[in-house]
Ligand SMILES: *[C@@H]1O[C@H](CO)[C@@H](O)[C@H](O)[C@H]1NC(C)=O
């Protein structure tokens with residue numbers, strides 16, 4: 620009896636920490652289900668597209684060596700890769716019910732050298748952000764956040780692989796960041812995908828980052844305190860990380876440093892580079908043969924030709 624009571628005490632001390640956190644447990648794409656790594660099972664025999672990770676506990680340092688793909692994020696012994704069509708949706712499923720409703724959702728890709736991501740060190744890759752959702756409505760202290768929407772969507776998040784991304788082998792990194800207490804809590808996990816049928820728009824130098832490196836503990840989006848008076852009225856939130864893929868104009872070559880400009884007192888605001896600001900949202904159609912709808916993309920997206928029949932805001 621005494622032993623049983625002791626066991627209960629140990630269990631109740633340990634379980635809540637686990638239940639309060641978690642990570643991505645599975646993925647789906649085009650009707651296929653991909654069970655993820657099970658961090659609390661023996662690694663032996665586990666075979667999944669997800670990179671192995673060890674604990675439900677969050678990462679709490681923005682420059683942690685394992686911020687790319689969690690701890691340890693290296694390939695598994697029986698590592699798999701999912702084939703994913705450019706333009707298709709990938710859904711990541713967190714443990715139910717995800718407990719943290721304050722903070723952003725972010726999805727990144729990193730292309731791997733060679734013919735597979737297996738063996739690639741995630742901390743040496745260059746990442747670009749293909750999806751993000753920060754403060755969606757309301758205030759910092761009491762608003763509706765990307766992570767709240769994730770909870771409402773069956774504790775899952777769906778990202779479309781942009782059809783303009785070049786075909787190749789990639790790590791896809793789904794992340795939710797929890798801001799209910801400081802320091803911010805990072806929950807990133809990665810999976811290996813091979814993108815097929817892709818486009819020709821490589822990310823620009825400004826869009827590419829490293830993990831660690833992309834975030835700093837001092838980033839405005841990682842230091843917000845939800846419980847101040849100011850947070851109850853503040854409606855602007857700056858999502859951490861680089862600009863979204865497709866939002867920086869220019870070629871895939873490293874962008875030259877902007878030349879200093881002298882602005883005449885009467886100068887008009889600089890024109891948008893490719894299309895006027897408009898109403899078409901990200902991934903919406905903005906052009907193509909036979910298309911007669913609106914052609915202006917909402918800021919910060921740019922109307923990007925996919926083929927003769929389809930251009931979309933990216
Ligand atoms: C909700 O997510 C679970 C996995 O956490 C999945 O098994 C289930 O099919 C999902 N339900 C819907 C309606 O997508």
Ligand SMILES: [Cu+2]
Pocket residue numbers: 638639640641677718719
């Ligand atoms: Cu938690």
